[in-house]
Amino acid sequence: MELRQLEYFMTLCEELHFTRAAEKLGIAQPSLSQQIRLLEHEVGMPLFDRIGKKNALTEAGKILLHHSYNVVHELSQASAAISELQGLKRGTLKIGALLTVINYLLPPTVIGFQHDYPNVELSVHGLRTGDIYKGLLQNELDLGIVFLPMEHEDLEVIPLYKENLALAAPIGHPIAEEAFVTPYILKDTPSVLLPDTYFLRQVINEQCRSMGFTPQPLLEITTMETIINMVSEGVGITILPKAYLDYLDHPQIQTIPIQDPVITTQIGIIYRKNKYLCAASRVFMEQLITTVKGKSFS
Numbered sequence: 001m002e003l004r005q006l007e008y009f010m011t012l013c014e015e016l017h018f019t020r021a022a023e024k025l026g027i028a029q030p031s032l033s034q035q036i037r038l039l040e041h042e043v044g045m046p047l048f049d050r051i052g053k054k055n056a057l058t059e060a061g062k063i064l065l066h067h068s069y070n071v072v073h074e075l076s077q078a079s080a081a082i083s084e085l086q087g088l089k090r091g092t093l094k095i096g097a098l099l100t101v102i103n104y105l106l107p108p109t110v111i112g113f114q115h116d117y118p119n120v121e122l123s124v125h126g127l128r129t130g131d132i133y134k135g136l137l138q139n140e141l142d143l144g145i146v147f148l149p150m151e152h153e154d155l156e157v158i159p160l161y162k163e164n165l166a167l168a169a170p171i172g173h174p175i176a177e178e179a180f181v182t183p184y185i186l187k188d189t190p191s192v193l194l195p196d197t198y199f200l201r202q203v204i205n206e207q208c209r210s211m212g213f214t215p216q217p218l219l220e221i222t223t224m225e226t227i228i229n230m231v232s233e234g235v236g237i238t239i240l241p242k243a244y245l246d247y248l249d250h251p252q253i254q255t256i257p258i259q260d261p262v263i264t265t266q267i268g269i270i271y272r273k274n275k276y277l278c279a280a281s282r283v284f285m286e287q288l289i290t291t292v293k294g295k296s297f298s
Contacts (some may be wrong), residue, residue: 005039010068011024046061092120128199157270164241168255175237186204186217193239
């Protein structure tokens with residue numbers, strides 16, 4: 001069994017389509033099919049059920065995929081440990097961060113880190129919490145910045161800070177003149193919110209349900225940039241992290257505090273418990289914690 005075959009196998013598991021997987025790998029589709037057949041011969045069992053044009057993992061395939069991640073993980077651990085001998089003179093650091101924090105929280109840390117360690121290849125990806133979990137567990141990310149709480153036996157958590165949510169209303173809207181609002185504002189006022197599948201929306205829903213109602217937004221939109229545009233055009237109000245709204249400082253939007261009760265979320269760093277935490281990861285986390293201490297999120 002060759003590492004190249006495992007790479008091909010894992011890519012096919014992601015795509016479940018030979019042509020797309022071959023394109024992603026940059027090889028010909030017949031070559032991919034041949035390598036998968038050789039791998040299945042080595043294993044002694046089919047790894048995929050082929051029904052028409054569709055492919056699905058067999059039980060043997062699921063077992064091999066689980067162990068393939070472990071193999072790749074161990075190799076990355078060895079690479080990180082060897083790179084550590086060079087200190088921070090080279091290496092890579094891949095971070096997945098929430099879209100709500102990537103703009104206002106990370107720039108000072110990223111700029112400072114790149115200035116101090118220019119030979120470390122740093123990449124930051126704006127992702128949803130679920131995608132960050134997946135990226136960490138599949139060794140595609142080194143660190144994640146997510147909403148807490150988070151419970152997973154393979155992930156370690158470092159709480160960073162709590163942030164208040166705030167209401168955003170278009171300039172000229174009657175609500176824009178209020179000193180503060182309560183979550184009840186969502187009961188009768190047209191709103192534009194993230195879908196129910198988003199953690200931030202779930203926090204809002206939970207608070208509203210505790211007050212006896214469930215928000216019924218006029219629109220549900222997956223991108224915060226579009227939500228902000230809708231609010232600025234007077235379509236409705238929204239609720240987002242206050243620090244994010246303050247960072248945007250949109251000229252057509254008024255930010256109003258939410259009280260009685262205040263709605264908060266907690267942000268934290270996560271990483272794999274059994275992952276070799278290289279010097280680059282440790283230094284970046286230390287710098288991020290220092291950045292957080294100098295900011296206000298209430």
